[in-house]
Amino acid sequence: MIKKILILGLSSILLAGSMINCNQKKTDEKFVKIAEQTNAHLPMTISPGISLEKAEAVSNKEFKFYYKLSDKPNISAEEFVKNAKPRVIEALKAANSPDIKLFSENKMTLVYIYNTNEGKFAEIRLSPEEYVKK
Numbered sequence: 732m733i734k735k736i737l738i739l740g741l742s743s744i745l746l747a748g749s750m751i752n753c754n755q756k757k758t759d760e761k762f763v764k765i766a767e768q769t770n771a772h773l774p775m776t777i778s779p780g781i782s783l784e785k786a787e788a789v790s791n792k793e794f795k796f797y798y799k800l801s802d803k804p805n806i807s808a809e810e811f812v813k814n815a816k817p818r819v820i821e822a823l824k825a826a827n828s829p830d831i832k833l834f835s836e837n838k839m840t841l842v843y844i845y846n847t848n849e850g851k852f853a854e855i856r857l858s859p860e861e862y863v864k865k
Contacts, residue, residue, distance in 0.1 A: 761833070762788035774799070784846070794834065795842040800852060808853040811845070816855050819843065823862040835863045 769786040776782045777798070785797040804811055823831055823841075834841060841862065843855040 759788065759791035762791065762794055762837075762839070765830075766794070789842075792838060793840045793842060795844060797844045797846065800845055800847050803847045803849065803852060811853045812855055815853075816857075819855060820857065820862055823857070824864050831862065835859045 766786040766788040769783075773786070774782045774784050780801040782799045782801075783796060784799050785795075787795045787797070789795055806814070833839075838859045840859070841857045843857075844851060845853045845855075
């Protein structure tokens with residue numbers, strides 16, 4: 732499950748990065764465009780049991796990714812976040828992607844929301860200080 736989360740975070744960021752239009756002038760327009768272009772290709776299976784359902788530019792400081800877990804994990808939401816968050820951060824730091832640079836330059840908070848058939852299961856919120864390479 733942890734490997735899936737790691738792949739999930741990295742895949743989402745790389746997907747968003749491949750859709751950036753650098754000619755846009757306003758930062759928030761760039762992120763709205765990323766969300767629109769990403770959503771045009773969704774839902775997308777990230778790995779067995781996990782799909783990316785929606786991307787949302789909430790503001791010029793927050794971008795959300797909504798995932799669907801086909802099965803509720805056998806651990807609590809707190810344990811899920813505790814195990815997955817460091818791995819997602821590792822994947823973001825390891826990725827040499829222009830989208831991560833764009834997110835960090837604009838001090839974007841990245842939010843990963845994991846839903847099951849029962850509703851919201853867990854949320855991972857990353858500040859730019861957490862995912863920027865040091």
